Amino acid sequence: MSTPASGTxxxxxxxxxxxxxxxxxxxxxxxxxxxxxxxxxxAGEWSRLRLRDRVYLERWEPTAPGAWDERNSIxxxxxxxxxxxxxxxxxxxxxxxxxxxxxxAGQITLGNVIRASLRSAWVGYxxxxxxxxxxxxTAAVAMAVDHAFGEAGLHRVEATVRPENGxxxxxxxxxxFREEGLFLRYLDVAGAWRDHLCFAVTAEEVEDGLCxxxxxxxxxxxx
Ligand SMILES: CC(C)(COP(=O)(O)OP(=O)(O)OC[C@H]1O[C@@H](n2cnc3c(N)ncnc32)[C@H](O)[C@@H]1OP(=O)(O)O)[C@@H](O)C(=O)NCCC(=O)NCCS
Numbered sequence: 001m002s003t004p005a006s007g008t009x010x011x012x013x014x015x016x017x018x019x020x021x022x023x024x025x026x027x028x029x030x031x032x033x034x035x036x037x038x039x040x041x042x043a044g045e046w047s048r049l050r051l052r053d054r055v056y057l058e059r060w061e062p063t064a065p066g067a068w069d070e071r072n073s074i075x076x077x078x079x080x081x082x083x084x085x086x087x088x089x090x091x092x093x094x095x096x097x098x099x100x101x102x103x104x105a106g107q108i109t110l111g112n113v114i115r116a117s118l119r120s121a122w123v124g125y126x127x128x129x130x131x132x133x134x135x136x137x138t139a140a141v142a143m144a145v146d147h148a149f150g151e152a153g154l155h156r157v158e159a160t161v162r163p164e165n166g167x168x169x170x171x172x173x174x175x176x177f178r179e180e181g182l183f184l185r186y187l188d189v190a191g192a193w194r195d196h197l198c199f200a201v202t203a204e205e206v207e208d209g210l211c212x213x214x215x216x217x218x219x220x221x222x223x
Contacts, residue, residue, distance in 0.1 A: 016091030016113075018152025023096075023143045025223035026211060028135030031101040032223040035108065035143050038084055038097045043077035045104040049128045056129045060165055063188040084109070091115070094152060098127060098140045105131055108140045110148055110157065119155040121148060125171075132167070139220050141175040142210035149203040156203075160186060160196040172199045174219065176210055 025034040050057060050072040064071055087093035094110040106127035113121045123144055127136045141159075148154040159177060161168045177199035185193035207213070214220040 016152075018147060018150070019088050019091070019094050021094070021147060021151060023147040024211070026139040026143065026214065026220040027223040028139045028220050030105075030131045030134030030136045033105075033136050033139040033143070033220075034099050034102075034223075035096040035140060035147070036099065037088065038081055038095050038107065040078065040081050042081070042097055042104050043074045046077050046107075047072055047074040049104075049106070053129045056132075057126055059190045060162065060168070061126075061189065063191050087111075094121070094144075094147070096140075096144065098125070098136060100131060100136060105136060106140070108137075108144050110144055110152070110154075113152075113154070115153075119153065120158065121152075121154055121156075122158045122160065123148075124159075135219060137168075137171045138174045139211075139214065141171060142214050142220070145175065145201060145206070146209040146211050149206060149209075154203075156200055158198060158200045160198050162189065162194050163197055169197070174214075174217075175201075176206065176213060177201050178205070 020037045022034065022036045025032050027033075051069060054068050058068060070076065084093060084095035088095055092113050094113070096108045097104055098106040098108055106125065108123065108125040110121040110123055123141060125137055125140060127140070145157050148157050159172055160183060161172065178201060180198045180200050183196045183198055186196040187194055211220070211222070215222060
């Protein structure tokens with residue numbers, strides 16, 4: 001029988017289903033969208049995009065201590081990446097970088113992974129403002145959800161969005177999420193408790209997958 005200490009080590013070192021992973025790519029108007037695990041060397045692009053896109057990102061993101069420029073400096077990436085990598089290794093999170101034509105363009109994370117009889121996660125994402133409106137987030141959500149229901153063995157993916165976030169609502173509609181209800185004062189975002197609409201999709205609803213559905217609708221091609 002293993003001791004608690006060796007059990008803990010085993011848990012940290014083990015891989016959970018579907019991680020690490022590089023789900024298949026889709027071509028959209030912006031270019032070829034692909035997902036891969038976040039890397040330490042994403043620091044430069046991650047920081048450059050997030051410092052430039054402060055106005056576009058900050059009002060939709062959870063409130064956090066410290067100034068935006070400090071939280072999004074190149075050196076701030078190391079603890080964030082390290083925490084995401086640890087959560088990935090523990091099976092609690094699938095932290096993907098979104099790339100377009102091979103270049104870092106944002107992040108999509110399947111977080112709060114719970115297994116046993118729930119087998120659920122939330123999905124969260126952001127995309128560089130330079131690429132806005134060119135199908136990147138919708139393709140990334142479709143790839144992440146297909147991966148969640150495939151290799152990762154999950155059953156339900158949830159997304160919570162402020163009712164004012166028209167672009168994100170549109171992404172979820174295009175990807176095929178279903179609205180479930182309104183969570184009042186749900187999350188501390190941009191300095192206040194904000195209502196959020198809850199959307200979800202379960203494995204039974206996606207038939208041959210959200211990527212295949214996007215391709216059929218003419219919004220993407222298999223790359
Ligand atoms: C939300 C976000 C990820 C969308 O990324 P994207 O790559 O531009 O998404 P897509 O191109 O796949 O789809 C965006 C859709 O929203 C539409 N849209 C953009 N702004 C909109 C607005 N204010 N109101 C309604 N629709 C809007 C676009 O026209 C497009 O729809 P279409 O294809 O029917 O024309 C991006 O805007 C972002 O990173 N925002 C800041 C962070 C954020 O809000 N994250 C999500 C938190 S829940």
